Amino acid sequence: MIKNLNKEQLRFVEKLARNLDSLGLSKISGVIIAYFIFSNRDELEFDELVEQLNVSKASISNNLRTLEKIGFIYRYRKSGQRKSYYQLGALDMKTMMMERMKSIEAFRDIMKKGVELSSDENENTQRFLRGITHFYDWLLQEFPAMLEYYEKPES
Amino acid sequence: MIKNLNKEQLRFVEKLARNLDSLGLSKISGVIIAYFIFSNRDELEFDELVEQLNVSKASISNNLRTLEKIGFIYRYRKSGQRKSYYQLGALDMKTMMMERMKSIEAFRDIMKKGVELSSDENENTQRFLRGITHFYDWLLQEFPAMLEYYEKPES
DNA sequence: ATGTTGGTTTAATATAAATTAAACTAAACT
DNA sequence: AGTTTAGTTTAATTTATATTAAACCAACAT
Secondary structure (H helix, E strand, C coil): CCCCCCHHHHHHHHHHHHHHHCCCCCHHHHHHHHHHHHCCCCCEEHHHHHHHHCCCHHHHHHHHHHHHHCCCEEEEECCCCCCEEEEECCCCHHHHHHHHHHHHHHHHHHHHHHHHHCCCCCHHHHHHHHHHHHHHHHHHHHHHHHHCCCCCCCC | CCCCCCHHHHHHHHHHHHHHHCCCCCHHHHHHHHHHHHCCCCCEEHHHHHHHHCCCHHHHHHHHHHHHHCCCEEEEECCCCCCEEEEECCCCHHHHHHHHHHHHHHHHHHHHHHHHHCCCCCHHHHHHHHHHHHHHHHHHHHHHHHHCCCCCCCC
């Protein structure tokens, strides 16, 4: 997919793509990130990605947009130009984690609804659901507090 | 999918299934969990799931097995019987989270490899990768420690 | 106003994942 | 031994997701 990579590099691209996949990203998104790593350039152009990765404009467009949405890449224009340039973004991990907390909160709420909807006699099922909600109640309280102590690298 | 549910219950099943999906589970797995909640019984049998959910044996078999693997359900036999019964499992959230840490560790390692593989001149890309690895280094240290303080509900 | 650049949108296609039907197996029962 | 029960496995099909090709659009250039 990316030209002229050796075996180690190819393995790396595969692993990266597979792992980002668990984050809900498509393979091409992984390859785009990998291309940043191997291209030896910080700033990339749309056309370059299309040509170098041998991927359609539409796919690049879509993948860049999802990567931008989650903060992995940053799109900007140089004064006067209508063309966009792309960089890997300075991820704010704290914010990212707090976003994650929102979906955990949603999950916990669903499980709480489950406790409501299931019968009290259904002891084991309720124990299961309560085990989960109890944990996430705790996590949703403690984790953001812990996160406050995180300090990003100076750089 | 489950018979005789009202609108609220159906919405619940949908939400549950969609959320478990983010955990990598298929829709049917969500429906199985939901069936535990609505069936008013703690203990279910294979055939009942096949019939009540109108799903193939194969799919029930596979979904039960993945649910079992992640600890969501518990399969057991009654003495002498060759038939299995199924319950929602008493999830050990601590263990589950520590499992999760393993994949976070793998992800961090890939990002570290990325730092190695990218050129030093590639400052922005390296900043991106370092931002991620620095955070996960911290998380992998602090989170397990924090987790030690979690106490599950008595019940 | 016409053409070119830098994409985006839409509809069709390809790829991957979930589900099914049907054949199979191992354990218990007759 | 032959049959039933409780699933499992395998190959085919369906469904969902990602990618593509092609038409389109907005902004600037000519």
